[in-house]
Amino acid sequence: xxxxxxxxxxLLKPSETLSLTCTVSGASINIGGYYWTWIRQVPGKGLExxxxxxYNGRASYNxxxxxxxxxxxxTSKNQFSLTLTSVTGADAAVYYCARNYDVxxxxxxxxxxxxxxxxx
Amino acid sequence: xxxxxxxxxxxxxxxxxxxxxxxxxxxxxxxxYDVHWYQQVPGAAPKLLIHxxxxxxxxxxDRFSGSKSGTSAxxxxxxxxxxxxxxxxxxSFDNRLVFGGGTKLTxx
Numbered sequence: 123x124x125x126x127x128x129x130x131x132x133l134l135k136p137s138e139t140l141s142l143t144c145t146v147s148g149a150s151i152n153i154g155g156y157y158w159t160w161i162r163q164v165p166g167k168g169l170e171x172x173x174x175x176x177y178n179g180r181a182s183y184n185x186x187x188x189x190x191x192x193x194x195x196x197t198s199k200n201q202f203s204l205t206l207t208s209v210t211g212a213d214a215a216v217y218y219c220a221r222n223y224d225v226x227x228x229x230x231x232x233x234x235x236x237x238x239x240x241x242x
Numbered sequence: 243x244x245x246x247x248x249x250x251x252x253x254x255x256x257x258x259x260x261x262x263x264x265x266x267x268x269x270x271x272x273x274x275y276d277v278h279w280y281q282q283v284p285g286a287a288p289k290l291l292i293h294x295x296x297x298x299x300x301x302x303x304d305r306f307s308g309s310k311s312g313t314s315a316x317x318x319x320x321x322x323x324x325x326x327x328x329x330x331x332x333x334s335f336d337n338r339l340v341f342g343g344g345t346k347l348t349x350x
């Protein structure tokens with residue numbers, strides 16, 4: 123059974139860098155053709171795709187975030203990570219890691235979510 | 243403003259049938275990209291309910307069904323139960339993954 127476990131701080135000040143990690147168990151992130159994805163949800167609002175890293179290490183980002191965003195992986199730890207620089211209040215959201223087996227969607231496994239608050 | 247449009251809310255009594263619509267455009271649903279549906283209860287991550295328009299993952303009751311035609315899709319829930327009360331989101335592809343704004347289902 124594939125499980126995703128998120129870790130990382132949930133409280134940031136404006137202009138700081140958000141770093142979240144998703145640890146995968148039950149599957150290898152560098153095998154199988156899956157897309158390891160980050161999604162965020164502003165409280166009371168809908169879902170927004172942040173980006174993904176493919177099993178071969180290729181990443182793709184939401185154009186609205188690409189200048190501040192990096193998604194990377196550590197295959198030795200079976201983890202993938204999100205780094206978002208220069209955060210503002212607009213970046214406050216619940217962040218989820220997830221897996222999709224198809225670039226067009228179908229996110230079949232999700233992490234538990236991390237609430238990120240941005241406050242001075 | 244979400245790329246896919248859903249009604250903000252729907253409601254139904256236990257045992258009834260409800261349908262949630264998802265309207266897109268020629269660059270997503272109309273471009274023949276599949277639609278996927280998620281159920282989210284408060285405080286939890288979304289759960290994949292329907293994938294590739296009509297397919298249920300293992301463990302999802304057959305009370306949940308999906309359909310797609312042209313630029314629209316719908317999720318139908320029959321035999322409504324109290325624990326179906328949740329937010330439901332549709333998702334497709336439009337140069338990136340895109341979502342509907344979500345529909346809150348209230349079981350009366």
